[in-house]
Amino acid sequence: ADGADAADTADGADGTKQPRRASPSGRRDQRTARLDPDAPPEALPPPEAAIARPARRDPAARRKKSKSRRTPGAARPVFTRQLIPPLRAAHAVLWRAAARLRGWKGLPQSVRRAAITIDVADGALRVASGPGQASRGGLVGADARLVTSGDQDLSVELSASVADRAGQLGALAATLTWGSRDGLRGAVTLRGGGWATMAGRIDDHFAVHAAPAFELRLQAELGEAEPRLEGRLTSRGLGLRARRLSRTVLDDLRVDATFTAVLQDDGLVIDMPAGQLGEGVVSAHFELTKLRRWPTATAHFILPDQDCGLALAGLPRSLLPTIGAGVATPAIVARGRFAGRLDVGVPLEFPYGADLAFGFDDARCEVSRLGAIDVAELNGEFARPVNEDGRVLADVLIGPASSAWLPLGQMSRWLAFSMTTTEDGAFWEHAGLNAFLLRRAIRLDLDYGRYVYGGSTITQQLVKNLYLTRTKVLARKLEEVLIVWQMERKVAKSRILETYINGIEYGPRLYGIERGAQAYFGKAASSLEPIEAAYLGSIKPCPHCGWVGFRSGQWAPWWSKRIGVVLGRMADKGMITAAQWAAADPFVPSFLGWDEAKLVRARAKARQMLAFWAVQDAQKAERKAAREEARAARHR
Numbered sequence: 001a002d003g004a005d006a007a008d009t010a011d012g013a014d015g016t017k018q019p020r021r022a023s024p025s026g027r028r029d030q031r032t033a034r035l036d037p038d039a040p041p042e043a044l045p046p047p048e049a050a051i052a053r054p055a056r057r058d059p060a061a062r063r064k065k066s067k068s069r070r071t072p073g074a075a076r077p078v079f080t081r082q083l084i085p086p087l088r089a090a091h092a093v094l095w096r097a098a099a100r101l102r103g104w105k106g107l108p109q110s111v112r113r114a115a116i117t118i119d120v121a122d123g124a125l126r127v128a129s130g131p132g133q134a135s136r137g138g139l140v141g142a143d144a145r146l147v148t149s150g151d152q153d154l155s156v157e158l159s160a161s162v163a164d165r166a167g168q169l170g171a172l173a174a175t176l177t178w179g180s181r182d183g184l185r186g187a188v189t190l191r192g193g194g195w196a197t198m199a200g201r202i203d204d205h206f207a208v209h210a211a212p213a214f215e216l217r218l219q220a221e222l223g224e225a226e227p228r229l230e231g232r233l234t235s236r237g238l239g240l241r242a243r244r245l246s247r248t249v250l251d252d253l254r255v256d257a258t259f260t261a262v263l264q265d266d267g268l269v270i271d272m273p274a275g276q277l278g279e280g281v282v283s284a285h286f287e288l289t290k291l292r293r294w295p296t297a298t299a300h301f302i303l304p305d306q307d308c309g310l311a312l313a314g315l316p317r318s319l320l321p322t323i324g325a326g327v328a329t330p331a332i333v334a335r336g337r338f339a340g341r342l343d344v345g346v347p348l349e350f351p352y353g354a355d356l357a358f359g360f361d362d363a364r365c366e367v368s369r370l371g372a373i374d375v376a377e378l379n380g381e382f383a384r385p386v387n388e389d390g391r392v393l394a395d396v397l398i399g400p401a402s403s404a405w406l407p408l409g410q411m412s413r414w415l416a417f418s419m420t421t422t423e424d425g426a427f428w429e430h431a432g433l434n435a436f437l438l439r440r441a442i443r444l445d446l447d448y449g450r451y452v453y454g455g456s457t458i459t460q461q462l463v464k465n466l467y468l469t470r471t472k473v474l475a476r477k478l479e480e481v482l483i484v485w486q487m488e489r490k491v492a493k494s495r496i497l498e499t500y501i502n503g504i505e506y507g508p509r510l511y512g513i514e515r516g517a518q519a520y521f522g523k524a525a526s527s528l529e530p531i532e533a534a535y536l537g538s539i540k541p542c543p544h545c546g547w548v549g550f551r552s553g554q555w556a557p558w559w560s561k562r563i564g565v566v567l568g569r570m571a572d573k574g575m576i577t578a579a580q581w582a583a584a585d586p587f588v589p590s591f592l593g594w595d596e597a598k599l600v601r602a603r604a605k606a607r608q609m610l611a612f613w614a615v616q617d618a619q620k621a622e623r624k625a626a627r628e629e630a631r632a633a634r635h636r
Contacts, residue, residue, distance in 0.1 A: 459484050563589075
C-alpha cells in the first residue's frame with residue numbers, strides 16, 4: 001500500500017503530497033528531466049504540471065492497468081470461498097447428466113439408427129463412427145456382445161486387451177445394462193500396468209516406475225434413487241508428485257482401497273470403509289453437504305485397532321525423508337497395537353468456523369527404533385551443532401555439555417512462563433499436540449490457501465530444530481509427529497522445555513538463552529527482569545525481526561502490545577504485582593547500547609499506539625455487544 005501511495009502522489013507547489021494525474025509517458029519525461037542535472041530550466045515542468053488533469057485515456061488501457069495493480073483497500077479473497085462456485089458447477093453438471101441418462105428411454109432405438117460399425121476379425125475389434133471413416137482405436141482379442149430385448153432394454157458386454165499407439169495398455173472388461181425400469185447399470189474393470197503408464201502420460205502428477213501394477217473396478221447405478229458409484233483401486237508402482245505433500249516423488253506407494261460415492265441432491269458423500277496404505281489400515285468418510293445454502297465439508301479418518309509394528313514399518317520411505325535416511329528397512333521398528341481417529345469439519349463460506357478433534361490410543365505400542373534418531377539422548381549430557389533449516393552450524397553448539405547452557409532451575413522464574421505463554425499455553429497439559437493450536441492452523445491455512453501457520457507446540461518446535469528442516473510439507477509434519485510421540489514418552493516435560501529454551505534462535509547465530517540475554521541486555525539469563533524475559537519469549541515467531549529492531553533502534557510498537565499481554569498474564573498469576581505491571585508501561589525494555597534519547601522516542605511511539613489500539617479494542621467490543629444484543633432480540 002505504501003508503494004502504491006508513493007507511486008500515485010507527487011510533490012505539489014507547497015511541498016505537500018498531491019495526487020499524481022500525469023500520464024505514464026508524462027511521468028517518465030518529468031522524472032528524466034528532474035534527474036538530469038544538465039537539463040535547461042525550460043525543460044523542467046512547472047509545479048502545476050504535476051497535478052494537471054491529462055486528456056482522457058483509452059478505457060482498454062485503463063482496464064489493462066487496473067489488472068496489473070491491486071486496488072487499494074480491496075479485500076483478500078478467502079481460499080475456501082473461491083472453491084464454492086466450481087464445486088456447485090461440477091455438482092450441477094453431474095446431477096443434470098445423471099438425470100438425462102436416467103430419463104433417456106430411446107437409447108436402443110438410437111443405437112439402431114446410429115451409423116456405427118463394429119467389426120471383429122482375427123480376434124481384433126475395430127469401431128468406426130460412420131461409413132468410410134477411420135478406426136478410433138483398437139481392442140485386441142476382443143469378445144463383444146450387443147443384446148437388445150424388445151424396444152426398451154439394451155445390454156453390452158465387452159472383454160478385450162486395449163492397445164494405443166504407444167503399445168499395450170492392459171485388459172478391459174465392461175458391462176452396461178440399460179433397462180426401462182432400472183435405469184443404467186454398469187461395471188468396468190481396468191487391469192494392467194499399461195493403465196498406470198497412461199495415467200502418467202495424461203497427468204504429470206503421476207509418476208510411473210518399473211513394473212507397475214494397476215487394477216480399477218467400478219460399478220455404477222443410475223436408477224430412480226440417487227446416483228451411486230462403487231469401486232476398488234489396487235496400485236503398486238504408480239507414484240505421486242504433490243508439492244504440498246512432499247518435496248520428493250512418492251514413488252513407493254502401495255494402495256488397496258474400496259470406496260462408495262453417492263451423488264445427493266445437495267452434496268456428495270464418499271465412503272472408504274477399508275483402505276490399505278502399505279501395511280497399515282485406515283478408513284475414511286467424506287461429506288460435502290448444504291452445497292446450495294451453506295457448503296460444509298467434513299472428513300473422518302479412523303485408524304482401527306491394528307498391529308503398530310506392521311503399520312509403521314509399512315509407511316512409504318518417501319514420506320520419511322529424515323527418519324528413513326541411511327538406515328536399513330524397516331526404518332521404524334515397533335511392536336504392540338494402536339488405534340486413532342481424526343475428525344475435521346470446515347464451513348467453506350467461513351473457514352474460521354472449522355473444527356478439529358483427534359484421539360490416539362498408543363499405550364500398547366512400544367517403538368524400539370526410529371531411524372537414526374534417539375530422543376533419549378536428551379536425558380543425558382550432550383553437545384550437538386545447531387541445525388539451521390537442514391544446514392549444520394558446526395561452530396555453534398547447544399546442549400548441557402556446551403558452553404551456553406543454563407539449567408531450568410537457574411533461569412529467572414519469569415522466563416519459562418514467558419516461553420510457554422507466547423508459544424504453547426497448554427504445554428504442561430498436552431502430550432505433544434495441542435488441539436487449539438492445530439485448530440487455529442487449519443483455519444488460517446484454509447483462509448489463505450497455503451501453509452501460513454503450523455500450530456506447533458514447544459515439543460514440535462524442538463523436534464524441528466534438532467532433527468528436521470522448516471520445509472512446509474505434510475511429510476515433514478508426519479515425521480515431526482512421530483518423533484514428538486516418542487519424545488513425550490521418553491523425555492520429561494521439564495527437560496523438553498529446558499532444551500527448547502537453551503536451543504532456539506534469538507537472532508543471527510544466537511542460539512540459546514545465555515547468548516540471547518547477553519546480546520540484547522548484557523546480562524546473564526538468570527538475572528533477567530520480567531519485561532526482558534517477556535521480550536525474549538515474544539520474539540520467537542520472528543527472531544530476525546526482533547534483532548533488526550534492536551540493532552537499528554527502530555522500535556515496533558507491536559512488540560509493546562505483545563509484551564504487555566505476557567506481563568498481564570504474569571500479574572494475573574501473581575508472578576508480578578499490579579504496580580510492577582504499571583511501572584513497565586509502555587513495555588519497552590532497556591536494551592544494551594540504547595541511550596536515553598532512543599528509549600524516550602521508542603516509549604513515546606509505543607504509548608501513542610497502545611492508546612490507539614485501546615480505543616480500537618473498545619469500539620470492537622461495543623460492536624460485538626451490539627450484534628449479540630440484536631441477535632438476542634431477533635430470537636425473542
